[in-house]
Amino acid sequence: MARRAVDFLLVGGGVAAAHCAIELRRRGAEGSILLCGREPEPPYERPPLSKEYLRGETGRADALVRSRDWYADAGVELATGVSVVSIEPDRRLAKLQGGEEVGFGRALLATGAMVNILRVDGAQLEGIHYLRAFGNADSIRDDLEGREHVVCVGGGYIGVEVAASLTAMGTRCTIVEIEPVILARAFGEEVGRWFGELVAANGVAVRTGETVAAFEGDERVEAVLTESGSVIDCDAVVVGAGVRPDTALAGRAGLDVGDGILCDGRLETSAPGVFAAGDCCNFASELRGGRVRVEHWDVALQQGRHAARAMLGDEAPYRVVPYFFSDIHDWASLEYVGGGPEWDEVLWRGDRDSGGFSAWYVGAGRLVGALSVGRPADLIPARAMIESGEPVGERREAIADPDADLDWLA
Ligand SMILES: Cc1cc2nc3c(=O)[nH]c(=O)nc-3n(C[C@H](O)[C@H](O)[C@H](O)COP(=O)(O)OP(=O)(O)OC[C@H]3O[C@@H](n4cnc5c(N)ncnc54)[C@H](O)[C@@H]3O)c2cc1C
Known part of the structure; x- marks a missing residue:
């Protein structure tokens, strides 16, 4: 050979x-x-x-x-x-x-x-999609042409983004999420609730605290059955259950x-x-x-x-603060720096009603993450604070004041 x-x-x-x-x-x-x-x-x-x-x-x-x-x-x-x-x-x-x-x-x-595959009764039915590669996105788009109602399983960022995109394309969507609030695992319940209200206001139905028990249908999926006994009629499913x-x-x-x-x-x-x-x-x-x-x-x-x-021989450790972005169609653009360990306090900065805010996650007195919805400049000082690992201390007040200049933190 x-x-x-x-x-x-x-x-x-x-x-x-x-x-x-x-x-x-x-x-x-x-x-x-x-x-x-x-x-x-x-x-x-x-x-x-x-x-x-x-x-x-x-x-x-x-x-x-x-x-x-x-x-x-x-x-x-x-x-x-x-x-x-x-x-x-x-x-x-x-x-x-x-x-x-x-x-x-x-x-x-x-x-x-x-992708994690849901292994429940009916998992083999037609019309159940996963999303990781070009071909998956093509299948979803082709299969959903003319369909009326799609269930997106999982209220993480994939499920939420897909529901927003499909809604914008004219298909009615329901998100089924196991946690009490969508996006809670990433951003916590308080911030997750804000996103829940956002998607609901844009026409997405959200069913939280629900677990998929089975898919029903003859050859093609016709309904999602949840553990609580609800039956959600649908003509396609997109699963975003993690990887x-x-x-x-x-x-x-x-x-x-x-x-x-x-x-x-x-x-x-x-x-x-x-x-x-x-x-x-x-x-x-x-x-x-x-x-x-x-x-x-x-x-x-x-x-x-x-x-x-x-x-090439560089001995330096990898020390970049993680960065993440997501677009929930044109309803919200979010960016996030940091990520874990656990936080015990969230400081809000800006105006939640107008969608221009940032949420600062504090764990054991130190900044561990920050989310921006329409306030990307806030992430510059936030990143510097996460990198420095310095206690948040008396900076709490400045962080929570949307007009306070935070450049000095960076
Ligand atoms: C639908 C979707 C939306 C996303 N949106 C966002 C977002 O908005 N923001 C964000 O920050 N992240 C997002 N992500 C996550 C982001 O895309 C991933 O973190 C990123 O793709 C990881 O890149 P990677 O190179 O590690 O792996 P991958 O992109 O998974 O690439 C790995 C490749 O290696 C191939 N491979 C595996 N084993 C072998 C082998 N033995 N031989 C040859 N090839 C092999 C695989 O087939 C695959 O093509 C999204 C992901 C998806 C699926």
């Missing part, structure tokens, strides 16, 4: 792998780079899949991280539609689908995450895995010379003081870049 060697093997065709390749070249790495992704397209951004791409406002080319030409011009070999089936870290050897063996100097595992890290390749390779591929603070796995980044990466966070795994676009991008620098 054919065997060859590359300097850098990047496994996974998402944002993390793409930005690793970009950063390697930007930093002047001259070695050979092979990027293998299982999907047929070059690496692309997933956020549009629940937003403008789902609504048919943009196309596939708009979502690409870089065009195919970029990879060719940068001397990055792009193998799309190709899985890496095994790696042997000790021998620095990978096997690709089809049997080709590739030796490598350094490797990145950026295998991302897979789990794809550790299959790493696990087979004998790397340490848990909730993700376990890495040190530089994003190096238990095998020297093999790094991980993005949704699959569970790293020892110096900033947070504990293990962290994040499923955000910007974190995948930043970690891909960081892994590139680490591959």
